[in-house]
Amino acid sequence: MTNLKMKKEFKVIADLLTNNTRVLDVGCGDGSLMSLLEKEKNIEVRGLELNKKNVQKCIHKGLPVIQGNAETELHQFPDKSFDYVVLSQTLQAFYDPDKVLKELLRIGKSVIISIPNFGYWRVRTKLLFFGKMPVTKTLPNTWYNTPNLHMCTIKDLFNFCDEKNIEIKKVVGVNEDKISFIKRGNLEVKNLFSKLGIFLIG
Amino acid sequence: MNSKIENIKKLDVSKPLKLDCGKTISNFPLAYETYGKLNANKDNAILVFHALTGDQFVAGTNPITNKEGWWVTAVGPGKAIDTNKYFVICANVIGGCMGSLGPRNINPENKQPYGLDFPVITIKDMVRAQESLLEYLGVEKLLCATGGSMGGMQLLQFCATFPDKTFSAIPIACSSSHSAQNIALNELARQAIMADPVWDNGKYFLKNVQPKNGLAVARMVGHISYLSEKGMQEKFGRKLQEKADYEFSFNADFQVESYLRHQGYAFVERFDANSILYITRAMDYFDLSKQFGNGLVEAFQNQKTKFLVISFSSDWLYTTKENKDIVIALNASGADVSYSEITTDKGHDSFLVEEPEFLNTLKGFIDSMHDKFKNEKRI
Numbered sequence: 001m002t003n004l005k006m007k008k009e010f011k012v013i014a015d016l017l018t019n020n021t022r023v024l025d026v027g028c029g030d031g032s033l034m035s036l037l038e039k040e041k042n043i044e045v046r047g048l049e050l051n052k053k054n055v056q057k058c059i060h061k062g063l064p065v066i067q068g069n070a071e072t073e074l075h076q077f078p079d080k081s082f083d084y085v086v087l088s089q090t091l092q093a094f095y096d097p098d099k100v101l102k103e104l105l106r107i108g109k110s111v112i113i114s115i116p117n118f119g120y121w122r123v124r125t126k127l128l129f130f131g132k133m134p135v136t137k138t139l140p141n142t143w144y145n146t147p148n149l150h151m152c153t154i155k156d157l158f159n160f161c162d163e164k165n166i167e168i169k170k171v172v173g174v175n176e177d178k179i180s181f182i183k184r185g186n187l188e189v190k191n192l193f194s195k196l197g198i199f200l201i202g
Numbered sequence: 203m204n205s206k207i208e209n210i211k212k213l214d215v216s217k218p219l220k221l222d223c224g225k226t227i228s229n230f231p232l233a234y235e236t237y238g239k240l241n242a243n244k245d246n247a248i249l250v251f252h253a254l255t256g257d258q259f260v261a262g263t264n265p266i267t268n269k270e271g272w273w274v275t276a277v278g279p280g281k282a283i284d285t286n287k288y289f290v291i292c293a294n295v296i297g298g299c300m301g302s303l304g305p306r307n308i309n310p311e312n313k314q315p316y317g318l319d320f321p322v323i324t325i326k327d328m329v330r331a332q333e334s335l336l337e338y339l340g341v342e343k344l345l346c347a348t349g350g351s352m353g354g355m356q357l358l359q360f361c362a363t364f365p366d367k368t369f370s371a372i373p374i375a376c377s378s379s380h381s382a383q384n385i386a387l388n389e390l391a392r393q394a395i396m397a398d399p400v401w402d403n404g405k406y407f408l409k410n411v412q413p414k415n416g417l418a419v420a421r422m423v424g425h426i427s428y429l430s431e432k433g434m435q436e437k438f439g440r441k442l443q444e445k446a447d448y449e450f451s452f453n454a455d456f457q458v459e460s461y462l463r464h465q466g467y468a469f470v471e472r473f474d475a476n477s478i479l480y481i482t483r484a485m486d487y488f489d490l491s492k493q494f495g496n497g498l499v500e501a502f503q504n505q506k507t508k509f510l511v512i513s514f515s516s517d518w519l520y521t522t523k524e525n526k527d528i529v530i531a532l533n534a535s536g537a538d539v540s541y542s543e544i545t546t547d548k549g550h551d552s553f554l555v556e557e558p559e560f561l562n563t564l565k566g567f568i569d570s571m572h573d574k575f576k577n578e579k580r581i
Contacts, residue, residue: 046538052559055542059510059563062570066529066541076530 009196010036012172012179013086013112016200017041021083024048024107026070027090031058038063046082048073071095074103086112089196093147101166110169110202117173119153119191138195154197155187161201170200206266210258210301211235215334222487225321233301234258234293234335237277238285245575247341248283248568249332249368250292251349251356254481255424255473257300258292261285266300267472275556282565287572288345293335295328295356297481299474302331306407306474318404323480325352325488329359336367343367345575346568350374350553351520352481355488358528361509362490362501369578370508370571372564374553375517377524378498378531379489384519387427388482391420395475404476417475418466425465430516430549434458498531505537508574510567512560514552515545540567 010033017023019041025034028047031054037043047065049055058065068076070087071094085108087100092115094100104111116138117123126134133143141147152160154173161168171182173194182190182197210233218228235258240247250260252272261277263270277283277290294302297320305320312319336344347368349357354376361371377384398416400406406413429437438458442448445455454460494500509532513525522543532539544560546552552560 046533052542052545056559056563056566059540059542060566060570062567062574064508064538064540066533066539067543068541076526076533078534081533081536 008174008177008179009088009114009198012174012198013088013114014041016112016170016172016198017043017084019043022046022081024077024082024085026074026085026087026104028054028058028063028065029088030054031061031063031065033086033088034058034063034065035061070100074100074107077107079106080109082108084108084110084112088114089116091115092150092152095149097150105166105202108202110200112198112200113157114196114198115152115154115157116148117154117191117194117197118151119155120175120195121192124192136195153191154182154194155191157197157199158182158184158187161199166201168199168201172198174198207301210265212301213335213338215331217334219327219331221321221327222324223322227296227303227321230296230303230331231301231307232293232296232303232331232335234291235260236292236339237261237290238288240289240340243576243579244341244343245345245579246287246572247289247291247336247339247344249336249344249347249360250277250283250290251329251347251353251360252292252295253349253351253353254478254485255421255469256353257298258294259300260290260292273554275554276561276564282561283348283568284565288568289341291335291339291341293332295481296331297323297328297477297484299477304474305404305476305480315407317407317476320476320480322483322487324484325355325359326363326493328484329356329363332360333364343369345572346370346372348372348374348564349376351376351550352485354520355485358490358501359488361505361507362494365504366506368507369575370510370567372510372512372567373525373528374512375514375520375525375550376528377488377520378501378528379491380486381524385486387423387519388486390423391482392479394419394423395478398475401475404479406475412470413475414467414470417470417473417478418463420475420478421466421469421473422462425462427519428549428551430518430547432516433547433549436547498527499534502532502535502537505532505535507537508571509537509539510563511539511541512553512563513541513543514548514550514557514560515543516547517550517552519550 022044025047028049034045055067085104091097123134173180173182173190174196212231212233220226256272259271260273261271279286294300296303305316309316354373357373395416398413401413441457443457443460490501491498511529513522529541
């Protein structure tokens with residue numbers, strides 16, 4: 001749902017996945033990630049996408065995609081029917097992210113979630129120094145037209161998983177071309193300097 | 203018309219076919235038509251299943267009626283299913299009246315047309331009757347199979363019965379089992395035919411007549427169900443038929459009445475009343491979950507076929523919900539499935555008319571499947 005999909009993000013996600021597995025890409029957009037995974041990792045991909053134009057694009061590329069709403073239609077996928085479920089920069093746009101996350105963990109043996117990090121220093125300074133809702137490359141919309149209803153920081157999602165007893169297997173922070181692994185020990189710093197957080201959980 | 207029927211392509215199916223009802227047919231005619239050419243790699247064959255009142259004449263001109271083929275919007279040179287590139291096959295269903303074995307054929311037992319002595323057939327019987335055609339045409343594995351409405355039902359049956367006969371499949375605006383509403387509408391059509399005294403328990407052929415009034419009403423019922431409420435309102439509204447005011451009579455004052463009458467009476471020229479009884483019955487009996495005992499997921503076990511299910515937002519005959527249930531079952535069985543709902547006011551008829559979003563989806567899927575199929579064959 002966020003306009004800007006960093007190519008770096010997809011590479012990080014691809015690296016987190018094992019070859020020859022089954023992956024469901026929730027909110028798969030025009031299928032860029034699915035194409036990458038199919039070609040480079042021989043992964044059996046499936047997509048779920050709300051936007052009709054994107055559904056058409058996937059179909060034209062021969063990528064299996066189901067037109068549907070992740071908020072209401074994840075129930076159609078059986079328990080543990082995928083090795084991984086990927087949700088790229090969409091969690092914050094759901095009405096009920098908690099419920100969606102539960103569904104993802106039910107469907108996938110593991111789940112990969114990426115979030116635009118609201119704790120990134122540029123975001124923080126926009127609000128601190130200008131007193132305005134942050135508009136950045138990763139968060140391009142203004143307050144009145146943003147699809148993002150539940151913005152959170154890497155630290156928030158970290159704490160959320162702990163509270164819900166969801167196992168955090170790996171967390172990767174992305175800033176421009178640099179990536180770094182995030183643990184409890186470096187969380188404060190990485191939460192300040194990562195544009196994106198990519199979580200492997202479940 | 204009968205002499206023309208003699209000239210159409212027919213395969214004499216010698217292999218006996220045991221029908222679901224228990225009876226066996228053998229040495230029966232299966233009428234078909236093909237468009238385009240099968241290429242050397244044999245990777246470009248597409249099988250089309252026709253709907254209730256369709257026939258094998260998908261594209262070009264129907265040589266019997268001299269009208270356009272029923273799917274000219276989608277099939278032909280340069281169309282979504284491009285016959286310059288693909289080899290398109292379609293057979294008339296058994297029970298039909300365009301050359302395949304049906305109630306109008308001669309019963310070898312009494313040398314008279316079957317009429318109601320024709321065995322009750324099912325969607326599965328229709329599909330199994332078409333198996334030898336692929337063999338005859340030299341097609342081992344289809345690139346794609348597709349069909350809308352009853353054509354989609356045949357396709358689902360085809361995939362369930364022959365899980366490895368087609369690389370991809372596009373069921374359009376269909377259902378895995380007929381709903382109460384579907385059965386009720388079919389019953390209305392049948393009752394209209396049976397209530398016509400000319401029908402005479404299906405023996406009208408002895409007098410060389412056709413229960414035109416009943417059959418026309420049956421067709422009118424169909425036509426109402428193929429349009430959406432909104433589409434019908436926009437097309438006809440309360441417009442009057444070539445008159446300034448009401449006639450205060452029961453003539454066709456309204457355009458919608460005139461439309462229904464025209465559709466009804468045009469239909470009797472090309473279709474057989476008993477065929478409608480048999481084919482609608484086959485549709486009503488269709489229930490893929492029942493057939494596989496444990497539900498729809500079982501029907502799609504071990505599917506290698508890549509599916510694209512398409513539904514239309516304003517179709518109230520085979521709703522989005524029913525089509526989505528197919529998608530859910532395919533998903534649950536682990537099959538490769540795509541799904542798209544086309545937003546349109548054109549109702550169930552959407553797959554037969556110019557609907558750019560639909561035709562574009564069809565083309566995109568088939569072309570991309572062709573690339574994948576070619577690669578698979580190379581390996």
